[in-house]
Amino acid sequence: MIDVRQVTRYFGRVKAVDQVTFQVEKGEILGFLGPNAAGKTTTMRILTTFLPATKGTATVAGFDVHTQSMEVRKRIGYMPENPPLYHEMRVRDYIDFVAAIKGVDPRDRKRAVAETMDKTGIAHVSDRVIKTLSKGYKQRVGIAQALVHNPDVLILDEPTVGLDPKQIIEVRELIKNLAGNHTIILSTHILPEVSMTCQRVMIIDHGRIVAEDRPENLTRGLTGSHRIGVVVKGPKKEIQSKLSALKTVSQVITSETEKDSDTHHFLLESVADEEIRPQVAKSVIENGWELYEIKPEDLSLEDVFLHLTTKE
Amino acid sequence: MRNYWTIVTRELKSYFSSPIAYVVIGLFLAISGVFFYLLITSFVQLCMRADVQAQMYRMAPPKLNINMMAIRPLFHNMSMFALFFMPLITMRLYADEKRSGTIELLLTSPVTNLQHILGKFSAAAILYLFMLLFTFVYMLLLFIFGNPELGPIMTGYLGLFLLGLCYIAFGIFFSTLTDNQLIAAISTMVFILFFYVVGWLSGLVGPFLGQFVEKLSVIEYFNDFSKGIFDTQNVIFYLSFIFMGLFLSFISIESARWRGR
Structure with a gap:
């Protein structure tokens, strides 16, 4: 047209x-x-x-x-x-x-x-x-x-x-x-x-x-991978190393700890096009930590937009 | 053709749905009315004095010509008032469309530039004609109480109408140049005033240049009309003046597209 x-x-x-x-x-x-x-x-x-x-x-x-x-x-x-x-x-x-x-x-x-x-x-x-x-x-x-x-x-x-x-x-x-x-x-x-x-x-x-x-x-992201956010209660260092050791997780992008508590927020990135939520959940439960939240954190259009229109 | 009439009717409706047309027509008629009154009273006084003189010297009373002594100056006065009032009518034609953004509607509709330029020109011309028609009431009064000649009045009106069309054509041109109505109106007034008064210089600049300068003056061609002379030379001057104004408007609109303003 x-x-x-x-x-x-x-x-x-x-x-x-x-x-x-x-x-x-x-x-x-x-x-x-x-x-x-x-x-x-x-x-x-x-x-x-x-x-x-x-x-x-x-x-x-x-x-x-x-x-x-x-x-x-x-x-x-x-x-x-x-x-x-x-x-x-x-x-x-x-x-x-x-x-x-x-x-x-x-x-x-x-x-x-x-x-x-x-x-x-x-x-x-x-x-x-x-x-x-x-x-x-x-x-x-x-x-x-x-x-x-x-x-x-x-x-x-x-x-x-x-x-x-x-x-x-x-x-x-x-x-x-x-x-x-x-x-x-x-x-x-x-x-x-x-x-x-x-x-x-x-x-x-x-x-x-x-x-x-x-x-x-x-x-979906510029790299083709998914991101997920996880909220877990437990020892921080140990959780982080266990999670990054998972086969389908390519990296832990950020980790933040809630004020005055033992609850941590992690942002994970998967290997291209892999669904990692079941494995992450399983790993957390098996280690006896408490899983509060798990959700997909794909790039927002804002991120894509800023990435594309902001000059280095 | 249908597009042309659509534009003409919209412009006319728009004139009468805002106060500008009423104000301009009203003021024009008021000022012309005052001058009509002054010219006629002084003409009447002159006649009375001439009568008294004639009686004193036992002569036949002289015949004073109302066409020459009252109507002709009135036409000249009205041509001057129109110079100041017509730019107020034409200033909005494109400047306002540019300011409000409606120019984008006009220039992305299947209407050619010629259609909308002529449409707007005709709408302003109709308004002007309407304004002149009202002043015909003054002439009617003269016909009721006196016996002026109709011929010079008709050519005078024709001249006044053609002269007004010149003002409108250049008013449109200056309106296409800016999105500010005031600037459009003032530049039109200054431009036309120049062509109005330039003839007055003819005595000062030597015989050769003087003749040239005289031919430039829009009012020079109006003299014949107001005297009752219909000369195609004068009509052609006005028509070419109008054509020039409209042609420049056309060029200005096209070039604004390319420049992107």
């Missing part, structure tokens, strides 16, 4: 996007993840034909974003970081205006506008002036604006930024419900959002793609 090849974009001498190449299949949700100013917005703006690329080609639904930009624009719904709202208009008039300039057939327009407002939960504020809406509703009107012409591709730039937790959950649900019928690219710097909504993640930093995979594969 979306095919980006070797796209580079300069702003003056600054390289904002550097040879980015990726594909998105129909019906997929792709998450752009990256620190601020990493090139997420620029990439999206190139895809939406707002900015031309300095080098490289991008096609959306088979149309080139530069040479066939009008065809691309008909098939794209775009919500920029700041929803592009005419504050003096009423919600219904605004959505109707967007439907008209996006080329929705005049006979279908009323129905399309009503359906979109229902879907995004703004039908009951349709007669309000946009200026008077709360941030959350403005965001929804922004999403409605991107959806009204039922585009093949939806591009959402930080759709949940500035919302309260309840609204964030609602917007995420909305986005998940839209997948399947629409191909979606969304950008964010909020990590849990990606694991919750996206099927595939691309981490961008300094204009380059530094990692691209399914969220669960990324969090």
Whole structure:
């Protein structure tokens, strides 16, 4: 559905996007993840034909974003970081205006506008002036604006930024419900959002793609091994040596002792792709120590992200 | 074509859903009204004095021309007021879209640059026409209580309308350059004021340059219109001025895309 090849974009001498190449299949949700100013917005703006690329080609639904930009624009719904709202208009008039300039057939327009407002939960504020809406509703009107012409591709730039937790959950649900019928690219710097909504993640930093995979594969760790946390009561040194002696344990990464007690927290790393919890549990019990807790401690997306985007 | 009308109607609705259109039209009419009153009263006084003089010397009373002595100066005054008021109408057209981010919606919708530039231009032109129509009430009063000639009034309005379109075209251009409405309005005023007053220099800079400078002045071409002369040369000057403004707007929007601002 979306095919980006070797796209580079300069702003003056600054390289904002550097040879980015990726594909998105129909019906997929792709998450752009990256620190601020990493090139997420620029990439999206190139895809939406707002900015031309300095080098490289991008096609959306088979149309080139530069040479066939009008065809691309008909098939794209775009919500920029700041929803592009005419504050003096009423919600219904605004959505109707967007439907008209996006080329929705005049006979279908009323129905399309009503359906979109229902879907995004703004039908009951349709007669309000946009200026008077709360941030959350403005965001929804922004999403409605991107959806009204039922585009093949939806591009959402930080759709949940500035919302309260309840609204964030609602917007995420909305986005998940839209997948399947629409191909979606969304950008964010909020990590849990990606694991919750996206099927595939691309981490961008300094204009380059530094990692691209399914969220669960990324969090599996960069080495392919599992980590587990164990809480045991007993003599520390002895436990540590016994645990590290286990065949499937490659190392004890950290060990901490709780204040004024004999309880210790260990973080273990397995040999690649081995399940070590049963053996660890067995070993602790056999030695007569007390096992309080044992749980998987895979890398969080935060760890992966920091690892990839922090320069040594 | 449908896109063009969509833009025109949205812009017009937007003008009338904010106070700016009412304020600008109101102030323009108020100031023009005051000048209309002053010009007419002084014309009436002049007529009365001429009558008295004629009686004293036992001569036939002179015929004073209201078109030349009241309506023509009024047109010139209105052309000056429009210079200060039209930039306030055009300043928001692109600057506000840039500031609020709606430019991203406009430039990622299947609407060509030509469609939205002409759409915005037409919306401002319609508003301006609306404003001029109200001033026709003054002329109606003159027709009721006097007998002015219709011809010069019609050409005067045509000239005023074309001149206003020039202001609008460059107002749009300056609006595409910035996201600050105030800067857009002020630079438009200064730019057009330059082309308004540059003709006054013609006497000071020598015969050759003087002729050149005179031809640059937008008001030079307005004189004929206000006198009741319809000359295609003047129309073509205004049309090319308008074309220039719109063309520069087009270039400015395209280049902003490439520069990424």
